[in-house]
Amino acid sequence: MNSIEKGSMKRGEFLRSLGLSTSTLMAFYCLGTTMTACGSSDDDPNPNPDPGTGTGISGTTTGSNINFTVDLTNSNTSKLKTNGNSIITGDVLVAKTTAGSYVALSKICTHEGNPVAYRTTSNDIFCQSHGSTFTTAGAVTNGPATAALKTYTVTVSSDGNTLTVKA
Numbered sequence: 439m440n441s442i443e444k445g446s447m448k449r450g451e452f453l454r455s456l457g458l459s460t461s462t463l464m465a466f467y468c469l470g471t472t473m474t475a476c477g478s479s480d481d482d483p484n485p486n487p488d489p490g491t492g493t494g495i496s497g498t499t500t501g502s503n504i505n506f507t508v509d510l511t512n513s514n515t516s517k518l519k520t521n522g523n524s525i526i527t528g529d530v531l532v533a534k535t536t537a538g539s540y541v542a543l544s545k546i547c548t549h550e551g552n553p554v555a556y557r558t559t560s561n562d563i564f565c566q567s568h569g570s571t572f573t574t575a576g577a578v579t580n581g582p583a584t585a586a587l588k589t590y591t592v593t594v595s596s597d598g599n600t601l602t603v604k605a
């Protein structure tokens with residue numbers, strides 16, 4: 439009996455100490471989780487990675503040998519079935535104009551190389567860095583850029599579900 443009582447006492451002491459330890463451990467765990475979460479978002483070197491296979495884009499989207507397909511049945515790219523929408527993948531801006539035609543252009547502004555974007559309201563290409571504008575065919579309509587944006591050929595599959603973009 440004496441040994442059992444001693445055992446109960448020891449178990450009680452153990453549970454009390456475990457309670458403290460659990461609280462302490464949970465505090466450290468939560469702190470560690472918070473710090474880990476903060477660290478991973480702050481330290482992410484590429485928070486907006488280019489889409490890859492499985493995201494609706496497949497092929498080469500950067501460099502001088504542009505050649506890729508866009509799966510318009512993929513939820514990441516299906517907005518391109520609607521007029522006035524665009525995506526940027528790698529070095530390329532792909533848009534479906536407000537008139538319903540597909541265009542693909544270099545996203546790299548010819549002024550100082552900053553990224554351009556498609557504007558639905560004016561159906562043109564705009565560089566917010568210094569205000570250059572381009573037609574959807576790449577021609578400069580407003581400087582300071584003086585050279586046209588490089589354009590790519592877009593082919594639509596017969597079922598309308600796949601775009602092929604090539605240099």
Ligand code: FES
Pocket residue numbers: 547548549550551552565566567568569570581582583
């Ligand atoms: S980089 Fe585009 S207008 Fe200057």
